[in-house]
Amino acid sequence: MPTNYKRKSNRQSWTAQQLEQAIKAVKSGSPVKTAARSYAIPRSTLIRHLTSSTVSTRLGPIDSVFNSQQEEELVKHLLDLEKKFYGITMTNVRKLAFDLAEKNGLPHPFNKSTKIAGKAWLSNFLKRNPKLSFRKPEATSAARARGFNKPAVSAFYDLLEEALKDPKLTPDRVLNADETSVCTVPPKKSKVAALKGKKQLGGITSAERGETATAVMCMSATEQHRPPFFIFLRMRMHEALKKGASRGSKFACNASGYMTVEIFNEWFDHFLEHVKPSEDSPALLIIDGHSSHTKNLAFTEKARANFVKVLVLPPHTSNKLQPLDVSFMASFKTYYAQEVERFLQQNPGIVVSQYDVAELMKPAFIKAATTEIAENGFEKTGIWPFDRNIFSDDDFAPATVTDQPDPEVLREEETFRLHLEGAPSQSTVNRISCEDKEVQVLPEDIMADFAEPDSISTANNPVFEISPSIILPLPKKVTPRENAKQKRQLT
Known part of the structure; x- marks a missing residue:
């Protein structure tokens, strides 16, 4: 696929909105020829869409690997990584795109032997998402990132x-x-005038x-x-x-x-x-x-x-x-x-x-x-x-990488978790209720923690089944307690 493709015809110079308006006009009684002329749509194209149930404005046989919502989620994840000072390079973005396509079962033309998306895909991805660019970051010490909280x-x-x-x-x-x-x-x-293409330029200084x-x-x-x-x-x-x-x-x-x-x-x-x-x-x-x-x-x-x-x-x-x-x-x-x-x-x-x-x-x-x-x-x-x-x-985002929870809050959460582990399950509550026995009903906010996945609203679910944040999680320093556990496991 060419990186910089140039159209050789003026096909499909109309928009999807024009097509929908033309179809609506025909269904309202306007002749096909008149509607086609009024909305600048070829008559054969209008007839074809009148007989089909969908409105398609795509040219060519090649589809994008990710739809617009999926690309928007990918862009958001890349920007979140950059906000925390852990942005990734072009090569890593291409590898992430391959992993996303593979683990979500999406058809793709990527090279399965190298397990990386092509440069042409990255170039077109950047054109479709102009707010994203690759820039050289300024070196920032971990102390500065941690200190500005x-x-x-x-x-x-x-x-x-x-x-x-x-x-x-x-x-x-x-x-x-x-x-x-x-x-x-x-x-x-400062920049100086020099021969274009010259590999090395010299500038006088007082010493090394x-x-x-x-x-x-x-x-x-x-x-x-x-x-x-x-x-x-x-x-x-x-x-x-x-x-x-x-x-x-x-x-x-x-x-x-x-x-x-x-x-x-x-x-x-x-x-x-x-x-x-x-x-x-x-x-x-x-x-x-x-x-x-x-x-x-x-x-x-x-x-x-x-x-x-x-x-x-x-x-x-x-x-x-x-x-x-x-x-x-x-x-x-x-x-x-x-x-x-x-x-x-x-x-x-x-x-x-x-x-x-x-x-x-x-x-x-x-x-x-x-x-x-x-x-x-x-x-x-x-x-x-x-x-x-x-x-x-966003200015405080880098500090969240090393943020550690308050030990007192951790103790309260642990006490609450142990309390929930001793609570009756949903099936047990239903069985006791069926037998008309006295039951202890948990509060609604606690019951929500025991809800089945199917009962949870999917309005906020990611557009990917396996999201970029799962394949490449946002950086987060583990707590000292987790580090100690890891050491004990190694020994």
Whole structure:
């Protein structure tokens, strides 16, 4: 079957609705010729359908393996897998299609020796379901998938809502701070003009890996962006490192180039210098849970003394809840990479070093520090304007893979199950009733658990007898108790 079939005639240019209307007109007394002309249907076609009991609009001898309802269920299952970060590849989709056809007893032209559907089927399947596509996923750690869950996020919004009740907290006093790495060899490269079909393209860089520094950014829910704070990987500060930096920037250095408790206290002094919180104009600072922030008594006491409320994000949620990560950092790093490329093109033979970082960061910071980016970051996280329902159930879907039930709920369910096991069966109840003896009738909701399959409504049954979720179940981590059982069985 051709992948991109092109019709060679204009046969069946009418729709099923036109055909039904023409048949209805003839049955109402209209001549066949007149009805055929009125609804643009060939007369022979109309006569053929008048003598048959069905209305068919299919061309050709080949049927689709799955009907539209079955394909809709398959698409839904594929999207559910993707929502949980366990999406499957093209090859696995083709294998799943073969298993579905085989286990449901559907006639199909798939290769039974390789046990996989053909590429032509997949291509046509995607055309029939345009909302489905194959994309390269972004790598997301299991900790992030597990950490962004409803209880943790709800607890954060509870604290945020309580803090925002203070009428003195205006949008310009709600701030977010975060660190990011700045390398002399940015990981992003812009596209360049090159010969089409060339296998490998080269682009000049300063080194194989480059030197890394840390920049601390801070922005409010309005357009206000505070000057950056730099941390360099060196033991002594040199004035040349400050060349070309943004006005108001501060600098520090240490043996790791990363944030420490001591340097974070220096940054907080820098923060107080520019924000100037007071009793009449307090500030709310939202930060992540890095140890230099949370295990820092001096910072906590200084924040309390200077009318700064501190709100810490839940672990592994900064990619969703931190405004700087949501809107600012990606744009800033793109602009910084462009500045590095421009520098290398304008200075052939010269490489970017630590002494050029602050100067190259300045234009990138100015481009990224816009009102739109700041407002979008706080709005998309539901911080300002406050919206605790900004995230849907689909956003929390990856966390459900590792959700574990409450042990207390499990104990209650186990007690209820044992109670039901001692209850009389349906047949026993009927027999006792026939003998006119006193019986104990179970509640209707409990009796429903004992109902026969035939008595259950089939309105919600899947269109497949064996659904995709049975062949390829949605991922779910087993409970620790089940793991222990498995270990005992192995031994």
